[in-house]
Amino acid sequence: MHYRFQHREQIYQVAVNRQGEGYQVMVDGQSHQVEILDSQPGKLSLRLNGKPVTLYWAGQAGDKWISLDGCTYRLEKPSPRRARSSGEPSDGEAVRSPMPAQVRAVEVGEGEAVEKGQTLLLLEAMKMEIRIKAPTSGRLRRLLVTAGQSVDKDELLAEIGE
Amino acid sequence: MGYSGCSRSHRMFRKILIANRGEIAVRIIRACREMGIASVAVYSEADRRALHVRLADQAVPIGPSPAPQSYLSIKRLLEAARETGAQAIHPGYGFLAENAEFARRVEQAGLAFIGPPPAAIEAMGDKAQARERMLASGVPVVPGYQGPDEDVVLMREASRIGLPLLIKPAAGGGGKGMRVVNSPDDLGEALTSSRREAQHAFGDQRLILERYIPRARHIEFQILADAHGTTLHLFERECSVQRRHQKVIEETPSPFLDPELREQMGAAAVAAARAVGYQNAGTIEFIVDPEQRNFYFLEMNTRLQVEHPVTEMVTGLDLVKWQIRIACGEALPYTQADLSQQGHAIEARLYAEDPANNFLPATGPLLSFVEPVGPGVRVDSGFTSGDEVTVHYDPLLAKIIAWAEDRPSAIQKMLFALRETVLLGVTHNGAFLQDLLSSPDFQQGSLYTTWVEEVFEDWQPPQCALPAEVLAAAALTHFQNGTPTSSISSTNPGPDPYSPWQVANGFRLGE
Numbered sequence: 001m002h003y004r005f006q007h008r009e010q011i012y013q014v015a016v017n018r019q020g021e022g023y024q025v026m027v028d029g030q031s032h033q034v035e036i037l038d039s040q041p042g043k044l045s046l047r048l049n050g051k052p053v054t055l056y057w058a059g060q061a062g063d064k065w066i067s068l069d070g071c072t073y074r075l076e077k078p079s080p081r082r083a084r085s086s087g088e089p090s091d092g093e094a095v096r097s098p099m100p101a102q103v104r105a106v107e108v109g110e111g112e113a114v115e116k117g118q119t120l121l122l123l124e125a126m127k128m129e130i131r132i133k134a135p136t137s138g139r140l141r142r143l144l145v146t147a148g149q150s151v152d153k154d155e156l157l158a159e160i161g162e
Numbered sequence: 163m164g165y166s167g168c169s170r171s172h173r174m175f176r177k178i179l180i181a182n183r184g185e186i187a188v189r190i191i192r193a194c195r196e197m198g199i200a201s202v203a204v205y206s207e208a209d210r211r212a213l214h215v216r217l218a219d220q221a222v223p224i225g226p227s228p229a230p231q232s233y234l235s236i237k238r239l240l241e242a243a244r245e246t247g248a249q250a251i252h253p254g255y256g257f258l259a260e261n262a263e264f265a266r267r268v269e270q271a272g273l274a275f276i277g278p279p280p281a282a283i284e285a286m287g288d289k290a291q292a293r294e295r296m297l298a299s300g301v302p303v304v305p306g307y308q309g310p311d312e313d314v315v316l317m318r319e320a321s322r323i324g325l326p327l328l329i330k331p332a333a334g335g336g337g338k339g340m341r342v343v344n345s346p347d348d349l350g351e352a353l354t355s356s357r358r359e360a361q362h363a364f365g366d367q368r369l370i371l372e373r374y375i376p377r378a379r380h381i382e383f384q385i386l387a388d389a390h391g392t393t394l395h396l397f398e399r400e401c402s403v404q405r406r407h408q409k410v411i412e413e414t415p416s417p418f419l420d421p422e423l424r425e426q427m428g429a430a431a432v433a434a435a436r437a438v439g440y441q442n443a444g445t446i447e448f449i450v451d452p453e454q455r456n457f458y459f460l461e462m463n464t465r466l467q468v469e470h471p472v473t474e475m476v477t478g479l480d481l482v483k484w485q486i487r488i489a490c491g492e493a494l495p496y497t498q499a500d501l502s503q504q505g506h507a508i509e510a511r512l513y514a515e516d517p518a519n520n521f522l523p524a525t526g527p528l529l530s531f532v533e534p535v536g537p538g539v540r541v542d543s544g545f546t547s548g549d550e551v552t553v554h555y556d557p558l559l560a561k562i563i564a565w566a567e568d569r570p571s572a573i574q575k576m577l578f579a580l581r582e583t584v585l586l587g588v589t590h591n592g593a594f595l596q597d598l599l600s601s602p603d604f605q606q607g608s609l610y611t612t613w614v615e616e617v618f619e620d621w622q623p624p625q626c627a628l629p630a631e632v633l634a635a636a637a638l639t640h641f642q643n644g645t646p647t648s649s650i651s652s653t654n655p656g657p658d659p660y661s662p663w664q665v666a667n668g669f670r671l672g673e
Binding site for chain 2: 001003005007010012014015016023025027028030032034036039042043044046048053055056057058059064065066067068069070071072073075098099100101104125126128130153
């Protein structure tokens, strides 16, 4: 059986075949002898090329988290770069909320000129103040939120254009 | 005395309500269970299935997820206490823990407040008032100004105190509204923005001024005081590793103190607590000038601290149990000379946040949380695998505490514990903590309160090369699921043969 995983920008190929009591696992063309020592939900102990390792994992095929020796790896389903959604302006810069939050203050008005790095909005989430800064210089073409309003993760807050 | 006869009879509470959530609620419930006291948890809608609810003997819903409508609702908490017949309320930290009005209403309802007397909370809660009290009691405070705070007065006082200068909300805490001013030109704007933030955070826009001490250390002393006149200090905690006034790593003993300075600061801490008639557990925070080795009273936290476990590890005393016993009228059986520090303890705070992206809080399902175990490793957490980290509350997931015979071994043990910690599904600061602990500055103990911001501002996670083991394991978890002889019991019908995720041959699709 063949599998493909994406880690950051890189796509990896893995092939698994039964071999006696264990498995032969090909990782990017290199062969490894693997024996499963213990398998529990979310936890897998292997002997890989004679060396015992224990890994913890969670998630589904499309988005798998694996932890080994204090490092966490996130494996995703390989996919072409997400295309820009059609509702977004192509010549402007979208400013989105990094997380669900409440808008505490709006520092600039629609139509005003903004400089890259300038604070546009103050959000509050989990007792923290989050400054939303202009990703680019330009003019605030659209402002979609007002103080006191709740916003979702990735919600469009404002647009900066020429 | 509003202690409902408890201080006279010394009869232990039979039932305590915990007016908090998360790891501290769990910590207090465990202490209750140990002592044979029934525990009552309270919960908001978001916490219906939270760990503290699962562990308590009783659990009472107190309102919607936003804290002002639940964990900050004095009315709902008192109703919950009455409904369940609780005799005492433990406020934990945060929420209403330092709210004198809450403490007073608890006592007026005939219940014991497991914390200090309301007057002590009030005296220390107002920074301006606290500074004056400390000055009057001979406790050193940072040169500064507290008093009528019209901008013109503050401008004049600022030039008297000199630069750099620190502006603080008089009602404040946790770094909210604080500003460091390095140039006279910035003073006006800093006063305005500090006032605005103070008004928003505390509903009180009064400000005080202090001289800013660059590269200062934050060293605090734990206090335990009973109702019979015994006030002890349980030594220090070094809390210089903080980011924007939020502590990240705490330890005891401090690598900076020698026995002489420790004794002086301990005596000042006891004097500070006595000056406000303090009872129960509290903490005197000092800032220490590393050049002159002078120390100054910063503030008193009139509650249990997040970082209390390190003190418990080196002193052997259980602070939460002592809080309960003291509230019940029991006398401390120790003198200062009975107490000592054994070994070295470090606490690291595991936060749901992204250190590589401006420390933005992270939310989501905690798919897997495996706590580290081993001799000298303690974990205080409020979550288990499957819980949801929501936007409503503090992003503290767990506190990892390591104890060993000396500082280098304690650092080593903490690094081990962090490597053994598995936390999947939510972005967290585990790798960041490991880098802090591994840095030469930390190992040498050369710490100051702006160290993290100065040295780790542009921190990026170490680029772990993806090992073959990880890919092999990922593939095997799928393979096992789709194989009849699978040792994983699963309702998954097997791999979808049409999924692009699984390709029958080895060619690459695109890049």
